[in-house]
Amino acid sequence: DAGITQSPRHKVTETGTPVTLRCHQTENHRYMYWYRQDPGHGLRLIHYSYGVKDTDKGEVSDGYSVSRSKTEDFLLTLESATSSQTSVYFCAIRDGLDAEQFFGPGTRLTVL
Amino acid sequence: ELKVEQNPLFLSMQEGKNYTIYCNYSTTSDRLYWYRQDPGKSLESLFVLLSNGAVKQEGRLMASLDTKARLSTLHITAAVHDLSATYFCAVVRDDKIIFGKGTRLHILP
Numbered sequence: 744d745a746g747i748t749q750s751p752r753h754k755v756t757e758t759g760t761p762v763t764l765r766c767h768q769t770e771n772h773r774y775m776y777w778y779r780q781d782p783g784h785g786l787r788l789i790h791y792s793y794g795v796k797d798t799d800k801g802e803v804s805d806g807y808s809v810s811r812s813k814t815e816d817f818l819l820t821l822e823s824a825t826s827s828q829t830s831v832y833f834c835a836i837r838d839g840l841d842a843e844q845f846f847g848p849g850t851r852l853t854v855l
Numbered sequence: 856e857l858k859v860e861q862n863p864l865f866l867s868m869q870e871g872k873n874y875t876i877y878c879n880y881s882t883t884s885d886r887l888y889w890y891r892q893d894p895g896k897s898l899e900s901l902f903v904l905l906s907n908g909a910v911k912q913e914g915r916l917m918a919s920l921d922t923k924a925r926l927s928t929l930h931i932t933a934a935v936h937d938l939s940a941t942y943f944c945a946v947v948r949d950d951k952i953i954f955g956k957g958t959r960l961h962i963l964p
Binding site for chain 2: 785801849
């Protein structure tokens with residue numbers, strides 16, 4: 744499973760509340776990614792990181808922020824959750840530019 | 856902006872038949888991934904294609920990459936029910952990895 748965990752695995756929250764999702768890896772992979780998966784849209788890249796404190800935006804970054812203060816953790820924050828952010832969120836890791844990308848188990852987030 | 860298109864998006868086929876899923880992308884890239892996802896599960900890496908003309912095979916699945924045409928194919932040979940899943944291609948450009956919408960494959964006994 745490439746040593747990737749996501750927490751929480753399920754969360755229900757209310758509109759307007761802040762939410763933080765955590766991705767944790769144990770093998771010092773350089774690259775980490777956050778995606779959301781919605782029916783009809785496949786996976787869409789939210790943000791990614793290419794090292795500690797080095798992050799960049801993906802396709803659908805509005806309403807999301809990320810932080811990576813240490814190699815093993817990549818946090819995704821919804822500052823003020825909206826119903827449109829109800830989704831399944833996947834974290835992924837990759838070692839280098841030619842390496843495989845491995846996915847975590849996912850977090851199902853419901854915003855009421 | 857990198858765009859990735861898969862077709863078909865849904866495919867229902869009989870066991871024993873052959874078929875091909877297509878993945879087209881809009882800008883230069885020479886690295887492409889294929890994944891499988893079962894319902895309610897995470898994504899499983901199938902193939903990593905790293906250069907023009909790359910071909911990889913695993914069991915009844917074979918993937919190829921033509922970077923000049925910006926096209927990758929995933930060919931299924933003599934389909935079996937266990938291959939029913941959603942298949943995604945993903946294109947690598949710089950540090951970003953962008954996915955197609957997926958092909959939902961349903962194999963009928």
